[in-house]
Amino acid sequence: IYTLSSLVNNIHKAKVIGLPYTLTPIHELERWAYVTDPILRWFSRPYLLRGEGWPRWARFMIKDWHYEDKGRAHREYGSLFVVVSPGGLICYVADSHAALQINTKRRAFVKPPDKMKMLEPFGPNIGSTDGDLWKVHSRVASPSFDDYTQKLVWTETRRHTSMLVSQWSASHEFAFEKGVYSLTMDVMGTVSFGQQAAQNNDKGGHLPKGHRLSLLGALRGVIMHLPHILLVPKAVLRCTWRKVYTAYTELDQYMDELLLQGSTDLGEGSDGIRSKQNLLKAILRSSKENEKRNPGVIGAKVSLTNQEIKGNLFIFLLAGYDTTANTIIYACVILALYPNIQSAIVDEVREFYKLGDTEATEKSSSEHLAMFPYLLGFMHEILRVFPVIIPIARQTVSAQQVATKSEGFDLESVTLPGGMDIVINNTAIHFSESYWPSPDVIDPRRWLVRNSHSFNPSKPLTSEQELDLQNRMFSTQGNKKGTFMTFGEGPRACLGRNFAKVEFVAFFSNLLQNHRLELQRGLNPKQVERDLRLLSGGSPVTLIPPHSVGVRLVPHEI
Numbered sequence: 001i002y003t004l005s006s007l008v009n010n011i012h013k014a015k016v017i018g019l020p021y022t023l024t025p026i027h028e029l030e031r032w033a034y035v036t037d038p039i040l041r042w043f044s045r046p047y048l049l050r051g052e053g054w055p056r057w058a059r060f061m062i063k064d065w066h067y068e069d070k071g072r073a074h075r076e077y078g079s080l081f082v083v084v085s086p087g088g089l090i091c092y093v094a095d096s097h098a099a100l101q102i103n104t105k106r107r108a109f110v111k112p113p114d115k116m117k118m119l120e121p122f123g124p125n126i127g128s129t130d131g132d133l134w135k136v137h138s139r140v141a142s143p144s145f146d147d148y149t150q151k152l153v154w155t156e157t158r159r160h161t162s163m164l165v166s167q168w169s170a171s172h173e174f175a176f177e178k179g180v181y182s183l184t185m186d187v188m189g190t191v192s193f194g195q196q197a198a199q200n201n202d203k204g205g206h207l208p209k210g211h212r213l214s215l216l217g218a219l220r221g222v223i224m225h226l227p228h229i230l231l232v233p234k235a236v237l238r239c240t241w242r243k244v245y246t247a248y249t250e251l252d253q254y255m256d257e258l259l260l261q262g263s264t265d266l267g268e269g270s271d272g273i274r275s276k277q278n279l280l281k282a283i284l285r286s287s288k289e290n291e292k293r294n295p296g297v298i299g300a301k302v303s304l305t306n307q308e309i310k311g312n313l314f315i316f317l318l319a320g321y322d323t324t325a326n327t328i329i330y331a332c333v334i335l336a337l338y339p340n341i342q343s344a345i346v347d348e349v350r351e352f353y354k355l356g357d358t359e360a361t362e363k364s365s366s367e368h369l370a371m372f373p374y375l376l377g378f379m380h381e382i383l384r385v386f387p388v389i390i391p392i393a394r395q396t397v398s399a400q401q402v403a404t405k406s407e408g409f410d411l412e413s414v415t416l417p418g419g420m421d422i423v424i425n426n427t428a429i430h431f432s433e434s435y436w437p438s439p440d441v442i443d444p445r446r447w448l449v450r451n452s453h454s455f456n457p458s459k460p461l462t463s464e465q466e467l468d469l470q471n472r473m474f475s476t477q478g479n480k481k482g483t484f485m486t487f488g489e490g491p492r493a494c495l496g497r498n499f500a501k502v503e504f505v506a507f508f509s510n511l512l513q514n515h516r517l518e519l520q521r522g523l524n525p526k527q528v529e530r531d532l533r534l535l536s537g538g539s540p541v542t543l544i545p546p547h548s549v550g551v552r553l554v555p556h557e558i
C-alpha cells in the first residue's frame with residue numbers, strides 16, 4: 001500500500017511539473033538498482049549488440065543506462081523528461097541551455113548530499129562539499145593546479161611512459177590495460193606525494209619505520225578497492241577484509257606523516273622553493289597563505305584542517321586516476337582501429353621531435369599543449385564519444401525554474417520542485433545531431449575549426465573550415481556552452497582537466513615516437529569497434545570498455 005501510494009504521489013508531482021514523464025518500478029539512483037543493474041545488463045546484451053539499445057521496459061532500472069542508450073530516450077520523450085518510480089523522480093536533461101543553467105547555479109542545484117558523504121573516507125573535500133564550505137575548498141585547492149604541477153605531470157608521465165614502452169616492446173602480448181592503470185596511478189602518486197611515492201617498495205624490505213606497506217603499495221591498495229572503501233563501513237571492512245583495511249589505514253598514516261613534515265618545512269621556511277613541491281605541499285602552503293591573507297575574518301573559515309587536506313588528496317586520486325586511464329585505453333583502441341587518425345598524430349609527434357627540445361622544462365604546459373592541436377582534438381573526440389564520467393547528478397535545494405531552448409520542445413521553461421534529482425545526460429547531448437553533426441563519426445578535425453557545431457565530417461569542407469584546418473589551432477572558444485559535458489561545466493567543472501590533457505598528450509607523444517598501435521592478431525576490427533561503442537563494462541565509477549581489448553606496439557618502419 002505504501003509503495004502504491006508513493007507511486008501515485010510521485011505521478012502527481014510529475015504531472016504538476018508538466019514535463020513528459022514515464023514510469024518504472026525502480027530508478028537507477030535507488031539502492032535496488034545495484035541488484036537490477038547486473039541482471040538486466042546480462043539479459044539485455046543481445047539487444048545491445050543488435051544496435052537497438054536497451055529494451056524499453058528495462059532501461060531506467062540500469063545504472064548509467066545513458067551510455068548505451070545514445071539519446072534514444074530523449075528522442076522518444078523530449079530533451080527534458082521525468083522518470084517516476086515509487087522511490088522518487090529523476091529529471092533527465094539533454095538540452096544544452098538547461099544543462100548549462102543547472103551546472104552554473106551551484107547554490108540552487110547542488111550535488112546529491114547523501115551520495116557525497118560516500119566520497120569522504122579521508123575527510124570532506126572539494127568534490128563532496130557544497131555552498132560556502134566548497135568555496136573555501138576551492139580557494140585553497142585550485143591554486144595547487146598551477147603550471148608547476150602541470151610540468152610535473154608532463155615529466156612524470158613521459159618518464160613512466162618510456163618505462164612502459166620498453167616493457168611493452170619487449171613482449172608482444174603485453175598486459176595493456178594493467179600497464180595504463182599502473183602508469184596513471186604512479187603519475188598521480190608522484191605528483192600528489194612526491195618522489196617518496198615511487199621509492200621504497202613492499203618487496204625490497206626497505207619500508208619506513210612503523211609501516212607495513214610502502215606508500216605506493218597503500219595507494220594501490222586503496223585505489224584498487226575504491227568501491228569497497230567508499231561503500232563498506234570501516235568497522236565492517238576491518239573485520240572482513242583486512243588487506244583493504246590495512247591499505248586504507250596505511251595511506252591515512254602516510255598522509256599524516258607527510259602533512260607533519262610539510263608543516264615543519266613551511267614553519268622553518270625551508271619550503272620556499274616551489275620546485276621541491278608536490279600537490280600535498282602545494283595545498284598545505286595554499287591553506288596557510290589563505291589564513292595569512294585573511295587574519296581579521298573572525299569566525300569565518302578560510303583555511304583547511306589536516307583532515308580536509310587529506311580528503312582533497314584522496315579526491316584527486318579518485319577523480320584523476322581511472323578517468324585518465326580509461327580515456328587513454330579508449331584512445332589506444334580507436335587509434336588501432338583508425339590508422340588515418342593515428343598517422344595524423346604520428347606526423348604531429350614527429351614535428352615535435354624535430355624541434356629537439358622535448359624535455360624543455362622552461363616551456364609552460366600550455367606551450368607544450370599548443371604543439372599538439374590534432375592530438376588534443378582527438379582526446380576531446382574520444383571524450384565526446386566515450387564520456388568517461390557518464391552522468392552529472394544534481395539536486396534542487398528548493399523549487400527552481402529552468403529555461404529550455406531545444407528544437408521541437410514545446411515548453412520554454414519548467415519549474416522543478418525542491419529536493420528533485422536531476423541527471424544531465426551527457427551522452428545524449430554528445431550524440432545530438434543538432435550539436436554535433438554526424439555524431440557517430442570520430443573526427444578530431446571538429447575541434448580545429450572555429451565552430452564545431454557547423455562541422456559535418458560526412459560533408460565537404462567549407463572554405464572557412466579549410467582555412468581553419470590549415471591554421472591548426474585547437475579551440476573550444478566558438479563552441480556553444482553545455483554541448484560538451486565530459487569535464488562538466490561552470491564553477492564545479494573538473495579541476496584536473498588540464499592535468500588530464502597534459503598527461504594524455506605526454507603519454508601519446510612518447511608512445512608514438514617510435515611505435516604504432518595495432519590490434520592484436522586474430523581480432524576482428526568490426527567486432528571490436530561494435531562492442532566498444534554499443535556496450536560498457538558497467539563500472540560503478542567511470543565508463544570502461546566491456547572487456548579487455550588487445551592492442552600491440554609495432555615499431556615504425558624506417
Ligand code: HEM
Pocket residue numbers: 111126127128138315316317319320321323324327383388389392393485486487488489491492493494495496497499500
Ligand atoms: C579525462 C579525465 C577526467 C575527466 C573526464 C573528468 C571529469 C570530471 C567531471 C565531469 C567533473 C564534474 C562532476 C560534476 O559536476 O558533478 C569533475 C570534477 C572534478 N575533477 Fe575531474 N575529470 C578528469 C580528470 C581529473 C584529474 C586528473 C583530476 C585531478 C588530478 C580531477 C579532479 C577533479 C576534481 C577535484 C573535481 C571536483 C571539482 C568540484 O567539485 O569543484 N579530474 N571531473
